[in-house]
Amino acid sequence: SALQRVAGALRAGLRRASGGLPTAQRGLLPGLVIGDTSRVPSTLADDFRTAGLTHLTAVSGANLAIVTGFVLLLGRNVGVRGRALPLLAAVAMVGFVVLARPQPSVVRAAAMGAVALSALASGRRRRSLAALGVTVVVLLLLDPWLSRSYGFVLSVLATGALVLLAPRWARAWQERGLPAPLAQALAVPLAAQLVCAPVVAMLSGQVSLVAVPANLLVAPVIAPATVLGVMATVASSVHQPTATALAWLAGAFVWWVVVVARWAAGLPWAATAWPASLSGALLLTMVTAAAVLLVRHLARRPAQAGAVAVVLVVAVAVPVSRPGWPPRDxxxxxxxxxxxxxxxxxxxxxxxxxxxxxxxxxxxxxxxxxxxxxxxxxxxxxxxxxxxxxxxxxxxxxxxxxxxxxxxxxxxxxxxxxxxxxxxxxxxxxxxxxxxxxxxxxxxxxxxxxxxxxxxxxxxxxxxxxxxxxxxxxxxxxxxxxxxxxxxxxxxxxxxxxxxxxxxxxxxxxxxxxxxxxxxxxxxxxxxxxxxxxxxxxxxxxxxxxxxxxxxxxxxxxxxxxxxxxxxxxxxxxxxxxx
Ligand SMILES: [Zn+2]
Structure with a gap:
């Protein structure tokens, strides 16, 4: 269709705009923005898996929430108000879905992204949870096979964590003096990682001990890299030098992601075997829950705050985001x-x-x-x-x-x-x-x-x-x-x-x-x-x-x-x- 041709031209435009970047950034940028991993070097893909960062290169609700959120912010700044805002959000979402190819997985990501975005925007937990429930039921009615898909389970869990846990954690950390954007940027990936970990362990038989720190380290640059990448994509159809400049800016943020992935994957204890079974998953759930409770208890004693961080990172373990299927070999x-x-x-x-x-x-x-x-x-x-x-x-x-x-x-x-x-x-x-x-x-x-x-x-x-x-x-x-x-x-x-x-x-x-x-x-x-x-x-x-x-x-x-x-x-x- 004409729409698909335009989307194809835009995707090619992004590849062109990022063509001059160093190899790793050039391969990764289209992956981060629209899930196009065709040029990610295989050594980097391996490092991403070990570091628990692979989810970043798949189109997810997060990409969509970032892009739509940015468009809304932009709209508000140029005077779009009231009922026009949801319309603007819908246009941004549809545009992004077309750009990333409207496959079922992308459409599902869009649905989850919409739920996540409404949760962050409204701050009303009960309503967001209801929206998540309705979305899950509708998607399952449309395609009952989803009930057997690990990818779907992970995306529902991550969205649930975002709706239920992340806002509370972020608020609590803000009250303790953490700046609001930082609290958000840390709470969202941490909650998603912890909640998804047991399912990923069941799927892959591995727990990535570096996934939590790696995801926290890259979290602050994902939104700017994605937004700049989308801007480069759109600009590529109008003015190639502008597109190239935007791609270079995005590349600077992507560079940090590459550095973190290589460092984390290189750590000797990066990935640890874990029983790939239901009991393994339950065990990890209990360990994680116990660790979170312990942290809460300890957190009232500021002197132990440093120890708490270490406990979280090392003992709670965790992982995820590596769907781990199929095994890389x-x-x-x-x-x-x-x-x-x-x-x-x-x-x-x-x-x-x-x-x-x-x-x-x-x-x-x-x-x-x-x-x-x-x-x-x-x-x-x-x-x-x-x-x-x-x-x-x-x-x-x-x-x-x-x-x-x-x-x-x-x-x-x-x-x-x-x-x-x-x-x-x-x-x-x-x-x-x-x-x-x-x-x-x-x-x-x-x-x-x-x-x-x-x-x-x-x-x-x-x-x-x-x-x-x-x-x-x-x-x-x-x-x-x-x-x-x-x-x-x-x-x-x-x-x-x-x-x-x-x-x-x-x-x-x-x-x-x-x-x-x-x-x-x-x-x-x-x-x-x-x-x-x-x-x-x-x-x-x-x-x-x-x-x-x-x-x-x-x-x-x-x-x-x-x-x-x-x-x-x-x-x-x-x-x-x-x-
Ligand atoms: Zn036969």
């Missing part, structure tokens, strides 16, 4: 797409290879979003059954896709017609995978090891599944589609198989498995992609116990949600998203 994922398969191989920097798309476009789309995948080098459809291909439109949606590959066996043909239609509509080439094909992209390489012939037994399409022997970084993986025992035996006999680290168990763990395959590939981790309470009795008890006797670590999407394999060698591990 993830190699592959089995998406939770219900009864079906959708495997993702990490090809670096928001890129991936996708093997099968599952039965439902929304589910695979959500999984890829969660993994941060924006570019799919290739989609390999192992065979044409609906539980492997019907989700394809969800992979193609909003992503750059290099090609879609199907095997050599064209049944069921209706499904092939549908795949042709989707790829043609998306302008993505449809190609064939044949045994012996080899391909490589970034850290991922693979070889097609099956089918070398049609097997006239069992299900023909299943036994004609494209089977891939993969190296995802240093992790060796066998992806088996739905091959049944006849094809599995022929595959072992072909001599093309090697031992692997990870086996995608064939055919959703059905009872049709050849024991030779398992003993030949000897996986450390076995992944079963299967739907809860499916009609097929998958996975079969016999198959599960055969897997267990090999000592392989077993992951099941029906119980564990999306499965991620991370690390390699001795650090190889199975991480689950939980259901």
């Amino acid at each position: 993830w190699a592959m994922a089995a998406c939770d797409v219900g009864q079906g398969d959708a495997l993702v191989l990490a090809a670096g920097d928001h890129r991936a290879v996708v093997v099968d798309a599952g039965p439902d476009p929304a589910l695979v789309d959500r999984c890829l979003d969660g993994l941060g995948v924006t570019e799919v080098v290739a989609v390999v459809l192992t065979h044409l059954h609906a539980d492997h291909v019907e989700g394809l439109p969800g992979v193609l949606r909003r992503r750059v896709v290099g090609e879609v590959q199907v095997g050599l066996y064209d049944e069921p043909s209706e499904e092939l017609d549908r795949v042709r239609g989707w790829t043609a509509a998306a302008g993505v080439p449809l190609t064939r995978a044949a045994v012996g094909d080899r391909a490589r992209t970034g850290p991922v390489s693979w070889e097609v090891v099956w089918p070398d012939r049609v097997i006239r037994a069992g299900s023909l399409p299943n036994n004609a599944s494209t089977v891939l022997l993969v190296r995802a970084g240093a992790v060796r993986v066998l992806l088996t589609g739905d091959v049944e025992p006849e094809a599995q035996r022929a595959l072992v006999a072909s001599g093309r198989l090697q031992p692997v680290d990870v086996l995608k168990v064939a055919h959703h763990g059905s009872r049709y498995q050849a024991p030779e395959l398992l003993s030949h590939v000897r996986p450390q981790i076995a992944l079963v992609s299967v739907g809860q309470d499916n009609d097929y009795g998958h996975p079969a008890k016999a198959t599960l116990s055969a897997l267990r006797t090999t000592g392989a670590l077993l992951g099941r999407t029906d119980r564990d949600g999306t499965l991620v394999v991370a690390g390699h060698g001795r650090s190889l591990r199975l991480v689950t998203a939980g259901r």
Whole structure:
């Protein structure tokens, strides 16, 4: 649309205006302003994670509250009054949402930002809390899946902290003599961090001990950097030298953020392991609550005020803001797409290879979003059954896709017609995978090891599944589609198989498995992609116990949600998203 073209031109304008800045600032400024992290250097991204600052580079309610708040302030100064003010705020919000791309996550951020802003502006807690409640209910009615999204939980918690805790804390600190802007700037991130910490610990298995000090240190510069960045963006469409000058000013504030992130991430105790479970989260909640009460008690004794600060920073710990998903060293994922398969191989920097798309476009789309995948080098459809291909439109949606590959066996043909239609509509080439094909992209390489012939037994399409022997970084993986025992035996006999680290168990763990395959590939981790309470009795008890006797670590999407394999060698591990 015309609106999107204008927004695209503005985003490009910001990149141009910040083009002359030093590398780190140049990459970070568009991230801070509109969540565009495409040019953030990966070492800096790592430091941001360790320091618990990653949330700054995602579009959040905070960006929106800052921008809208600034526009309101400006409006008031030039004489806008009364009913025109909320209108001005609405225009600023819509403008920002368009600029940052109106994806669902940005629209949700806008809703939360509006609640936060009204809370700060009105200072009426009860009304703000009601507004938050209504917003949550409406968003959940529009999209019930949000109830399973960690990002949504974190954004509700952070907004709740902003409405309930931050104003009180800020007032109390002001009464003790802290200047008002400083009290606000400290209370808001501190409250949000403390409240979100247990959820992040549950998600990432880590508590960032430096997140609180790092966030407090950068808090004062976030608003000026964001506002100057937005001004540079708008100016870029009018007068480029002005835009460049504004970007340099913003860059000065961004420089401080970079300094803090590098320093905090470099501290030896920056990130600490914490049990990634509900009990771990509850424990952290209790520790935090106890620490806050202790601090209150001690704070009446000024002599101990210094000690109090140390207690808060070191003992309370905390963290957050690192959604921690996916783990930074993830190699592959089995998406939770219900009864079906959708495997993702990490090809670096928001890129991936996708093997099968599952039965439902929304589910695979959500999984890829969660993994941060924006570019799919290739989609390999192992065979044409609906539980492997019907989700394809969800992979193609909003992503750059290099090609879609199907095997050599064209049944069921209706499904092939549908795949042709989707790829043609998306302008993505449809190609064939044949045994012996080899391909490589970034850290991922693979070889097609099956089918070398049609097997006239069992299900023909299943036994004609494209089977891939993969190296995802240093992790060796066998992806088996739905091959049944006849094809599995022929595959072992072909001599093309090697031992692997990870086996995608064939055919959703059905009872049709050849024991030779398992003993030949000897996986450390076995992944079963299967739907809860499916009609097929998958996975079969016999198959599960055969897997267990090999000592392989077993992951099941029906119980564990999306499965991620991370690390390699001795650090190889199975991480689950939980259901
Ligand atoms: Zn299947």
